Amino acid sequence: MTLVTLVITGIVTFLLRFSMIALIKKDTLSSKAKIVLSYVPSAVFPAIIFPAIFLDEVGALDLEGNPKIIASLIAAIIGMFSKNILATIFAGLTSYWLLIFVYYQ
Amino acid sequence: MKTKSKIFIKGLVDVLPLLIPVFPFGIIYGVIGMELGLGPYLTFASSFIIFAGSSQLVFAQLLTAGVSPLIIISSVAVINARHLLYGAVLSEYLNKLSFFWKLTLSYFMTDQAFATSSKYLKSNNDNEISHYHLLGSGFTLWFIWQASTLLGIFLGAIVPEELGLTFAVPLTFLSLIISDLKKIDHFIVILTSGLVATIFYNAPLKSYVLLAAFAGMLVAYFFTLKLTKVKN
Numbered sequence: 154m155t156l157v158t159l160v161i162t163g164i165v166t167f168l169l170r171f172s173m174i175a176l177i178k179k180d181t182l183s184s185k186a187k188i189v190l191s192y193v194p195s196a197v198f199p200a201i202i203f204p205a206i207f208l209d210e211v212g213a214l215d216l217e218g219n220p221k222i223i224a225s226l227i228a229a230i231i232g233m234f235s236k237n238i239l240a241t242i243f244a245g246l247t248s249y250w251l252l253i254f255v256y257y258q
Numbered sequence: 259m260k261t262k263s264k265i266f267i268k269g270l271v272d273v274l275p276l277l278i279p280v281f282p283f284g285i286i287y288g289v290i291g292m293e294l295g296l297g298p299y300l301t302f303a304s305s306f307i308i309f310a311g312s313s314q315l316v317f318a319q320l321l322t323a324g325v326s327p328l329i330i331i332s333s334v335a336v337i338n339a340r341h342l343l344y345g346a347v348l349s350e351y352l353n354k355l356s357f358f359w360k361l362t363l364s365y366f367m368t369d370q371a372f373a374t375s376s377k378y379l380k381s382n383n384d385n386e387i388s389h390y391h392l393l394g395s396g397f398t399l400w401f402i403w404q405a406s407t408l409l410g411i412f413l414g415a416i417v418p419e420e421l422g423l424t425f426a427v428p429l430t431f432l433s434l435i436i437s438d439l440k441k442i443d444h445f446i447v448i449l450t451s452g453l454v455a456t457i458f459y460n461a462p463l464k465s466y467v468l469l470a471a472f473a474g475m476l477v478a479y480f481f482t483l484k485l486t487k488v489k490n
Contacts, residue, residue: 155300158327162317162334163307169338171364174352188482189475193340195438195447196474197333198431200467201316203452204459205428212459221425228429232436238279241433242286242426249425 220252262390269375269394276370280399281406283311286426288410290315293423294322298411305407309365309400312434313337316467319427325464333467341367348372351379355389363389366396443481450477 206225209215216222228245235241260268284305291301296318304314313334320330352360375392382388417423438444451474458466 154327155321156303158321158330159300159304159307159317161327162313162331163304163309165331165335166308166310166313166338167364169335169341170367171361173341174348174364174367175357175360185482185486188485189479190340190342192444192447192475192478192481193336194435195444196451196478197337197467197471198312198435199448199452199474200455200470201319202428202431203456204466205425207456208459214456221428224425225428225432228432229436229439232433233440236437238430238433238436239282241436242429245429245432246423246426249422253422 218257220249220257224249224252260385260387262387265385265387265390266394266397269378269391269396270398272378272391273370273374273395273398276374277399277402280311280370281402283430284403284406285410285413286430287311287314287318288407288412289414289417289423290410290426291318291407292411292414293417293419294318294427296322298415301411301414302404302407305404308334309403310338310368311403312431315427315430320464320467323464329463329465329468333471336468336471348376348379351376351383352389352392359389363392363396366393366400368396368399370399371396443478447474447477447481450474 202225204212206221207214207216207219224245227248228241231244232238232241287305288301291304291314292298296304301318304317308314308317316333316337317330320333352363355363371392374395378391379388382391414423435444435448439448451470454473455466455470458469460466461469
């Protein structure tokens with residue numbers, strides 16, 4: 154079942170790539186559609202980001218003394234200044250480790 | 259006239275600078291796949307079958323959380339909808355190719371290969387074999403992605419759970435939208451999607467990703483209407 158899900162997910166990803174090469178002509182997408190599509194990452198990725206930061210393992214709000222909130226803020230600030238994907242990830246991870254292994258010990 | 263192999267190698271070389279973040283990202287994916295409990299085979303198979311970093315992370319995250327297949331598949335489809343944007347640019351140069359070539363190049367298509375080769379295709383449009391550049395850049399990224407995933411799987415098997423490396427999942431996605439965070443319209447879309455996902459996290463069938471994406475796109479549509487009105 155898991156492998157079937159994986160294969161179908163792969164096929165869907167492939168078809169979206171294929172359609173952009175084979176099916177879509179230059180003027181298929183209106184300028185309005187292009188603008189809407191440019192928002193897709195901003196509309197989808199926070200759905201993964203927010204719960205992983207603000208909720209605990211059972212899905213309850215976890216706001217007080219939550220090291221992930223502070224670490225994410227540091228990552229966001231570093232990211233905005235450096236404009237570097239890896240710097241953002243590593244700033245978040247190292248500040249998270251500092252918080253859980255040093256500060257909260 | 260350049261030969262096919264020379265153009266292929268030019269694609270390979272041209273994409274190399276863009277691979278500097280891809281290699282560690284592949285390692286991170288391999289490690290996260292193991293930490294989430296996806297297991298070595300599925301973690302590697304997804305790099306081979308899906309071959310798209312953010313889609314694989316969402317797939318791993320939702321699958322190991324016990325989300326139903328239909329929700330997983332549609333969530334990944336929404337993420338990849340942005341790929342439709344490239345069509346307007348690439349189809350112009352690849353239209354003349356055979357069906358088999360279109361299938362092959364589709365599999366190897368990534369943000370980085372697109373960025374590298376669309377420039378080359380544009381300036382060498384009269385060349386009959388210029389698509390070998392896209393094959394070169396695409397295949398190189400594919401190879402690096404498979405190798406780094408494997409390395410990540412080995413690392414993930416030995417990294418202690420106490421490090422809490424699953425926290426790299428939200429960080430990775432944060433890093434992917436970091437350049438949009440400063441724009442007020444994107445910021446509001448991000449906040450809408452994030453809040454809806456958090457509030458409806460326990461919604462039936464774990465449909466929170468789709469609900470949040472829908473809410474975010476609704477706000478985005480509103481901004482688009484305003485933007486296009488201003489231009490007209």
